[in-house]
Amino acid sequence: MASHGVSRAAATTVRSEEARQKELQQIDTYKDLVNQVNAKIVERQYTIEVLSLITKLLNENPEYYTIWNHRRRVLITLLALDPVDRGDRASPEELIENDLQLTFSLLRKFPKCYWIWNHRDWILQKGESTLEADTTRRLWSGELQLVNKMLHADSRNFHAWSYRRFVVAQLDRIQSGSIADAEAPKSMIELEFEYTTKMIKINLSNFSAWHNRSRLIPRLLDERKADHNARRQLFDNELELICTAINTDPFDQSIWYYHQYLMSTLAPDCPEQSKIVPNLTTEDRTKYYAHEMEYIQEILEDEADCKWIYESLLHVAQCFLVIDAGTDLFTTSDMRNWLENLQRLDPLRKGRWEEVGASLGK
Amino acid sequence: MALVSGPGRGGMSDMPVEMRLFVDKHVRYIQSLDTRKDELEYWLTEHLRLNGLYWGLTALHLLGHPDALPRDEVLEFVLSCLHDNGGFGAAPGHDAHMLYTVSGVQILATLDAFDELDRRVPGGRQKIGQFIAGLQDPETGTFAGDEWGERDTRFLYGALNALSLMKLLHLVNVDKAVEHIQSCANFDGGYGTSPGAESHSGQIFTCVSALTIAGRLDLVDHDKLGAWLSERQLKNGGLNGRPEKKEDVCYSWWVMSSLANLKRLHWIDGRKLTEFILQCQDPELGGLADRPGDMVDVFHTVFGIAGLSLLKYPGLAEVDPTYCMPREVTRRCLGK
Numbered sequence: 001m002a003s004h005g006v007s008r009a010a011a012t013t014v015r016s017e018e019a020r021q022k023e024l025q026q027i028d029t030y031k032d033l034v035n036q037v038n039a040k041i042v043e044r045q046y047t048i049e050v051l052s053l054i055t056k057l058l059n060e061n062p063e064y065y066t067i068w069n070h071r072r073r074v075l076i077t078l079l080a081l082d083p084v085d086r087g088d089r090a091s092p093e094e095l096i097e098n099d100l101q102l103t104f105s106l107l108r109k110f111p112k113c114y115w116i117w118n119h120r121d122w123i124l125q126k127g128e129s130t131l132e133a134d135t136t137r138r139l140w141s142g143e144l145q146l147v148n149k150m151l152h153a154d155s156r157n158f159h160a161w162s163y164r165r166f167v168v169a170q171l172d173r174i175q176s177g178s179i180a181d182a183e184a185p186k187s188m189i190e191l192e193f194e195y196t197t198k199m200i201k202i203n204l205s206n207f208s209a210w211h212n213r214s215r216l217i218p219r220l221l222d223e224r225k226a227d228h229n230a231r232r233q234l235f236d237n238e239l240e241l242i243c244t245a246i247n248t249d250p251f252d253q254s255i256w257y258y259h260q261y262l263m264s265t266l267a268p269d270c271p272e273q274s275k276i277v278p279n280l281t282t283e284d285r286t287k288y289y290a291h292e293m294e295y296i297q298e299i300l301e302d303e304a305d306c307k308w309i310y311e312s313l314l315h316v317a318q319c320f321l322v323i324d325a326g327t328d329l330f331t332t333s334d335m336r337n338w339l340e341n342l343q344r345l346d347p348l349r350k351g352r353w354e355e356v357g358a359s360l361g362k
Numbered sequence: 363m364a365l366v367s368g369p370g371r372g373g374m375s376d377m378p379v380e381m382r383l384f385v386d387k388h389v390r391y392i393q394s395l396d397t398r399k400d401e402l403e404y405w406l407t408e409h410l411r412l413n414g415l416y417w418g419l420t421a422l423h424l425l426g427h428p429d430a431l432p433r434d435e436v437l438e439f440v441l442s443c444l445h446d447n448g449g450f451g452a453a454p455g456h457d458a459h460m461l462y463t464v465s466g467v468q469i470l471a472t473l474d475a476f477d478e479l480d481r482r483v484p485g486g487r488q489k490i491g492q493f494i495a496g497l498q499d500p501e502t503g504t505f506a507g508d509e510w511g512e513r514d515t516r517f518l519y520g521a522l523n524a525l526s527l528m529k530l531l532h533l534v535n536v537d538k539a540v541e542h543i544q545s546c547a548n549f550d551g552g553y554g555t556s557p558g559a560e561s562h563s564g565q566i567f568t569c570v571s572a573l574t575i576a577g578r579l580d581l582v583d584h585d586k587l588g589a590w591l592s593e594r595q596l597k598n599g600g601l602n603g604r605p606e607k608k609e610d611v612c613y614s615w616w617v618m619s620s621l622a623n624l625k626r627l628h629w630i631d632g633r634k635l636t637e638f639i640l641q642c643q644d645p646e647l648g649g650l651a652d653r654p655g656d657m658v659d660v661f662h663t664v665f666g667i668a669g670l671s672l673l674k675y676p677g678l679a680e681v682d683p684t685y686c687m688p689r690e691v692t693r694r695c696l697g698k
């Protein structure tokens with residue numbers, strides 16, 4: 001009912017009578033399965049047998065959220081069974097592994113289905129309250145492998161990125177709750193930061209990775225207990241990284257947004273917890289802005305038709321004016337010139353450029 | 363249903379062919395949706411039935427055919443999805459969830475049926491309000507989708523949307539909800555599904571709309587977010603949902619509604635977007651798809667048409683950018 005990327009030509013061929021009959025039969029079989037499951041749930045038959053009927057149905061239709069709820073109702077009962085009553089039926093660990101497998105195979109086919117991601121989250125939380133701490137830790141670490149696979153298949157899947165942040169938070173929580181090892185493993189934040197570097201190197205255009213990086217940096221610095229110099233060092237490294245990226249492909253939006261992010265942390269009104277280097281002086285800021293403008297103008301020499309360059313120059317110039325209205329590094333007529341180029345190169349956003357023009361004054 | 367001023371549908375045949383909207387085909391397409399019971403897809407999408415009805419009904423209202431679906435049958439179906447706890451499921455026998463409760467309320471509002479609801483289900487409106495209010499997390503201000511607890515800014519928006527239509531916003535802590543939205547904000551001016559998540563046009567729609575309902579648009583950096591949203595327009599006129607992604611008709615709605623609330627709709631090229639949306643029509647059987655040449659569905663049909671309404675396409679009824687409902691309906695419910 002909300003289909004994406006399905007060609008109409010392929011979908012609207014007229015069904016033969018034979019095909020129609022076959023489809024009617026499929027409908028009967030499907031409805032029969034739905035009715036069976038619903039009837040057993042009404043009777044509160046929360047058994048292994050019903051669980052496998054549910055599995056069958058979810059494999060046919062993982063979007064059927066009520067059936068996922070039914071699955072949880074059954075599992076809650078089965079997980080709580082006394083070992084004596086359970087006999088040789090599935091143990092809690094087996095039940096949980098089973099659902100992890102089910103959701104994994106479904107996610108491979110339906111990577112954007114909210115309900116599958118939700119169930120996976122639910123079953124792991126359930127596992128944590130049911131199983132031994134060691135098993136739980138093993139399960140959560142396994143989740144990182146799953147997310148790696150999902151992001152390998154689609155590096156922008158925002159479900160997978162959200163889930164990644166969630167899993168990391170769980171692992172951090174478990175880690176901080178356990179006794180520190182003699183040789184403490186590398187913290188999750190360091191590893192996650194490295195992961196974004198790796199993803200960016202594979203594909204510069206992966207804004208999801210750049211975004212995650214921007215979210216990790218303040219936490220990374222806190223965890224490293226970084227002093228002023230260390231913070232500056234990291235900021236300078238990031239600037240160098242993004243400038244190389246800009247040079248590689250100045251037409252990619254993702255890269256410019258990350259550049260914009262770095263610039264936003266310089267602003268005096270940047271929220272304290274988002275700043276990379278606190279306690280910057282006006283002189284420090286001036287130097288950074290001047291350096292960026294110079295660098296971007298250099299690229300302009302080869303890429304006079306890249307609108308992002310002009311947009312960025314205008315943006316940095318506006319930031320500059322906030323801290324030093326009297327700078328002689330550029331003039332209003334430079335700004336007007338960049339704007340004219342934007343109007344030339346980017347007619348889609350004509351209305352926006354007109355307003356920017358008005359804000360520049362006469 | 364009054365049509366907005368400007369040339370009526372009769373004038374549309376004078377339009378150049380690439381600017382034509384096939385109103386009658388779309389009406390027939392929507393009417394046909396409930397007659398497809400011999401297709402497996404009909405049964406596999408039962409979990410979207412109530413959303414589908416809201417999408418179809420809204421599209422029909424915007425197209426100027428509010429009576430194309432039988433009112434009493436629609437009302438009957440909506441009420442058959444209402445649970446004792448005040449929540450709606452997607453269809454009879456499906457569990458109650460925020461997503462369907464909002465659609466249920468939106469349909470009742472569009473049908474002007476709140477009084478009928480209270481007559482047939484004593485205290486009905488109040489019950490629905492309590493169901494929604496019960497899903498707010500008192501600590502963070504956000505909302506869960508149902509008793510199982512999944513949280514997402516979609517549910518927060520849904521809650522404020524439905525409660526405001528029923529004049530029951532006082533049942534929840536709006537300030538806390540606003541605080542939560544703030545915690546989902548990113549440096550680019552946009553919002554994600556939860557704190558720390560990447561900006562995404564769909565979530566921006568939910569957050570900007572929720573802030574509009576809460577009367578707190580002052581918290582949004584209009585120029586920064588407006589700039590980000592305007593960059594969603596691609597050369598072919600279509601809009602994408604995030605940087606470096608493909609265009610898609612449903613984003614016409616998520617992006618444009620937010621631009622409209624920020625009074626920045628003129629920051630994109632409306633003519634090119636109109637042409638793109640119109641190319642996504644099925645000119646023979648009606649309906650709109652995500653992209654030209656793809657299979658149509660009612661989801662992209664309503665968001666395409668609502669987008670055209672924001673673009674002031676002639677003959678369409680005015681849409682409310684905050685609610686994705688006919689403006690006439692929200693004016694009646696909200697009294698403004």
Ligand SMILES: [Zn+2]
Pocket residue numbers: 004610611612613652662
């Ligand atoms: Zn879409």
